[in-house]
Amino acid sequence: MSTPSTTALVLDLAGTFAFALNGALTAVRAARLDIVGVVTLGMITALGGGILRDVLLGALPPATFSDWRYLVVAAVGGLIAFALTRQLERLSPAITVFDALGLSLFAVAGADRALAFGAGTGQAILLGTITAVGGGTLRDVLVRRVPTVLRSELYAVPALVGAGVVVIADRVGIGGPTWALVGAGICFLVRMLGVGFRLNAPGPPGSGPGRGDEG
Template identity: 45%
Template sequence: MTTSTALLLADLVGVAVFAASGASAAVAKRLDLFGVVFVGFVAALGGGIVRDLVVDQAPPLAFADWRYAATAVVASAVVFRLHPQFARLRTTVLVLDAAGLALFTVTGTLRALDAQVPPVGACLVGMLTGIGGGLGRDLLTGEIPVVLRREIYAVAALIGAATVVALDGLDRTGPVPLTVAAALVFGLRLVALRRHWSAPLPTFRPPRPNGHPPPS
């Protein structure tokens, strides 16, 4: 299997996983079939569209290659049809989202490197590819985007993107090393959810009874 074929397959798997994540979130919000498919479509392809626009690929693959849109629509429709079998939609959404984050981060970083984007820029493109779909999904379903909460999300994508860049620098971009990089993002995200890891929050001091702020 060539590198381009493996990258395409990983991209399509990521599309299907993120579409299922978005569709599951839409089902939980009681949207109709069109709403479920639309949210799944945005969740699946939003990050890839951002990636392609950043690396100056026009039109984006989501519009240029019918397989991307078809995969997103079919995966969303399957979730809509089979959603009664998902006993715990929230858990399903979180696991699928972690898998999509991992796959899209890896493929987004690789495509940025292929477009001759410098290492730091490639890390940022990979992160944006990973978080873009989840951001669109959360906005459409009326949730505060995960990336803006204190959960470890964008940080996991950034670590995964940096790992891919490091592997590329060592000329280790075969299926096994890239699978390890994706597993790192996936595992870090799930462990962070399990152990409630979070980024620091600002500390607010309650106002004094007389209305004046406390002395510094």
């Protein structure tokens, strides 16, 4: 079994950081948790997708536990979000942007890692998508929301597209950092467009019009 590329590692750690910020801010806003709860939810959001991916790949123990950088980045992200709560909470788009960033980075990094472990074309795309949506789904279950991946059309789809770009580029022999960035960029754009156009769309009963915000 080979190891993932340096690009994948960098994108993976950046996605971990973005999701840690997102999860911690969600803990503050949605559930009014204290510092331990905030950092815990940040870490689960940040590490959940990668752990799911590694379990499904059979790559155990997961990278999170064999490579300390993931744990440190996730914990630091959670602590920073807690410290900056006042500043970031007022910027209401922050939660959405960090979620879209994590989604995009994990889609391409997850697909890359699946390829490195010899997964097939379809499986690698699916595993990239699971990496991208897994942490946020755990986050939503823990704070008792119906997960975004089920509620929002443009959450799983951009992740599928981003992972697809990386896997297809690899299959036609032009894989590398460029296409990973292209895939992540497309995923981020599609997700942010989706959030923008749905801002006033009717949500399910009991949720306000801005539900897309909570991504």
